[in-house]
Amino acid sequence: MPADPPPFDPAAYVDAAAALLGLEVRPEWREGVVANLQATAAAARLMLEFPLPDELDAAPVFRA
Amino acid sequence: MTDPATATATEIAAAVCAGRLTARESVDAALARIAAIGPRVNAFTDVTAERARRNADRLDAALARGEPAGPLAGVPFAVKNLIDVAGLPTRAGSLINRENPPAEQDATLVRRLEAAGAILVGALNMGEYAYDFTGENVHDGNSHNPHALGHMTGGSSGGSGAAVAAGLVPIALGSDTNGSIRVPSALCGLFGLKPTYGRLSRAGSFPFVGSLDHLGPMARGVSDLALSYDAMQGEDPDDPVQAPRPVEPVAQDLDLGTDDLRIAVAGGHFARHGDADCFAAVARVARALGAERRVEFPEAARARAAAYVISATEGASLHLERLRARPQDFDPATRDRLLAGAMIPAAWVTRAQRFRRWYREQVLALFESVDVILAPATPCRAPREGQATFVLDGATLPVRANLGVFTQPISFVGLPVAAVPVWLDDGLPLGVQVIAPPWREDLALRVARRLEREGVAKAPVAAL
Numbered sequence: 001m002p003a004d005p006p007p008f009d010p011a012a013y014v015d016a017a018a019a020l021l022g023l024e025v026r027p028e029w030r031e032g033v034v035a036n037l038q039a040t041a042a043a044a045r046l047m048l049e050f051p052l053p054d055e056l057d058a059a060p061v062f063r064a
Numbered sequence: 065m066t067d068p069a070t071a072t073a074t075e076i077a078a079a080v081c082a083g084r085l086t087a088r089e090s091v092d093a094a095l096a097r098i099a100a101i102g103p104r105v106n107a108f109t110d111v112t113a114e115r116a117r118r119n120a121d122r123l124d125a126a127l128a129r130g131e132p133a134g135p136l137a138g139v140p141f142a143v144k145n146l147i148d149v150a151g152l153p154t155r156a157g158s159l160i161n162r163e164n165p166p167a168e169q170d171a172t173l174v175r176r177l178e179a180a181g182a183i184l185v186g187a188l189n190m191g192e193y194a195y196d197f198t199g200e201n202v203h204d205g206n207s208h209n210p211h212a213l214g215h216m217t218g219g220s221s222g223g224s225g226a227a228v229a230a231g232l233v234p235i236a237l238g239s240d241t242n243g244s245i246r247v248p249s250a251l252c253g254l255f256g257l258k259p260t261y262g263r264l265s266r267a268g269s270f271p272f273v274g275s276l277d278h279l280g281p282m283a284r285g286v287s288d289l290a291l292s293y294d295a296m297q298g299e300d301p302d303d304p305v306q307a308p309r310p311v312e313p314v315a316q317d318l319d320l321g322t323d324d325l326r327i328a329v330a331g332g333h334f335a336r337h338g339d340a341d342c343f344a345a346v347a348r349v350a351r352a353l354g355a356e357r358r359v360e361f362p363e364a365a366r367a368r369a370a371a372y373v374i375s376a377t378e379g380a381s382l383h384l385e386r387l388r389a390r391p392q393d394f395d396p397a398t399r400d401r402l403l404a405g406a407m408i409p410a411a412w413v414t415r416a417q418r419f420r421r422w423y424r425e426q427v428l429a430l431f432e433s434v435d436v437i438l439a440p441a442t443p444c445r446a447p448r449e450g451q452a453t454f455v456l457d458g459a460t461l462p463v464r465a466n467l468g469v470f471t472q473p474i475s476f477v478g479l480p481v482a483a484v485p486v487w488l489d490d491g492l493p494l495g496v497q498v499i500a501p502p503w504r505e506d507l508a509l510r511v512a513r514r515l516e517r518e519g520v521a522k523a524p525v526a527a528l
Contacts, residue, residue, distance in 0.1 A: 013407065014404070014407065017406075017407035018403075018407070021384075021388075021406060021407065022388055023387055023388060023391070023403060023406060023407075024388075024391055025403060026391075029391075029396075029399065029400060029403065032396075032399075032400030033400050033403045033404045034404075035400075036376075036400050036401045036403075036404035036405075037404040037407060037408075039372075039465070040372065040373060040376055040404060040405070040408055040412075042369075043368075043369035043370075043372045043373050044369070044373055044408075044409075044412040044415070044416075046365065046366045046369040047366055047369055047370050047373070047412070047415050047416055047419050048412070048415055050363065050366055050419065052415075052418055052419065052422055056418050056421055056422060057418070057421055058414060058417035058418050058420075058421060059275070059417045059418070059420035059421045059424065
């Protein structure tokens with residue numbers, strides 16, 4: 001069993017990702033952005049902890 | 065017919081067809097009411113008066129020559145301002161996009177409604193880039209709930225809700241990614257139709273989340289929903305995501321009744337997370353329909369979470385260059401969420417899309433034993449404008465993210481829904497979602513029609 005990932009630190013993540021993506025997060029916006037990323041992480045956790053078969057395709061249908 | 069300014073589309077079209085009302089009289093009445101009452105609800109961002117009068121005169125001349133009247137002859141309508149109107153910049157509720165050149169042609173759905181005789185009278189206020197459940201907008205001002213002006217319309221199709229509830233137009237188009245037709249329909253006391261994902265063309269509309277975006281009508285009567293929905297159906301080569309479905313008209317079947325339908329109430333997620341009023345509204349509808357069974361959408365909370373992740377990511381991806389170049393020009397309520405959305409790891413999104421496939425299989429299986437499912441549309445009545453939090457199920461939660469707690473898990477798999485307005489008392493209305501299997505808009509509308517006929521659901525013009 002692999003170890004659990006380290007606890008998600010949304011503030012550190014926002015600071016690092018903003019720099020990498022070239023996005024300006026002004027000091028007065030930072031709290032809101034961090035709170036939103038934290039909420040998204042909580043939503044993602046709900047899905048990530050739910051087992052899905054490897055063979056399950058993603059939903060969007062591309063028709064060639 | 066009552067006052068043409070506040071009549072239903074069905075009444076107006078019948079009057080125009082019978083020669084009792086001209087299209088020009090219908091349009092002039094709507095324009096006069098928009099001028100007189102519109103500013104109080106802040107529904108319109110653009111009024112296309114000259115175009116409307118020109119088209120009305122053209123229609124009247126055609127009728128005078130004996131040409132056949134379309135099913136929406138002389139019916140004024142308006143569209144959420146993310147839908148292209150030739151000659152207007154498609155602002156999508158934003159400051160940035162209104163600097164774009166004007167749209168060169170109308171969106172497909174506008175053209176189809178006009179081909180059926182309807183007449184566009186303007187474009188409607190909305191939450192910025194449709195990332196909104198409140199109807200608030202920092203650039204154009206909030207849309208105001210016509211039934212209580214200090215309260216939210218709901219969003220993001222807030223101007224659409226305000227315009228129809230105030231009796232400015234009988235039909236408005238909205239978009240619904242996570243609930244943006246159903247939430248304002250509920251809070252403004254209207255009938256709304258979110259068709260099956262892929263049913264109606266989205267060509268000529270500004271996107272929010274391609275995986276989840278739908279367009280559809282809002283109205284004060286079920287016939288009006290059906291007439292406009294039927295007029296908008298049909299394949300459109302300009303929308304590559306639209307599903308290859310034949311036109312399947314519903315208007316002729318509205319009065320078939322519901323005796324042959326197995327109707328259940330959604331439990332689990334849909335029986336928590338709301339206040340007593342929203343469940344009382346569902347109970348009233350269930351009682352009227354004799355629906356006693358309960359069913360559960362499996363893992364609905366996870367479905368909502370997955371819709372949330374996909375919306376944040378696709379929305380942010382769409383706006384990434386604008387976020388880089390002009391973050392200060394976004395509505396603050398939208399900016400924080402889009403900036404966060406731009407940073408979401410790809411693995412979360414792919415997982416959400418794979419979960420969507422799993423959830424779809426479960427939901428389709430559910431519909432093997434039931435034809436229609438009832439659920440609340442919103443967790444409460446319209447909050448006050450500016451209200452940041454509410455208490456649901458004992459928890460204090462942000463209004464902005466949670467008004468869609470019951471709509472999000474349904475649109476996530478693209479199910480067709482008719483939102484029906486229920487008035488428990490003299491206060492503000494609530495909405496109930498009448499949910500059908502994919503491609504069965506007819507079933508949802510038949511149920512809505514029965515509720516309307518029996519007086520359980522109604523959408524009066526607000527007293528303004």
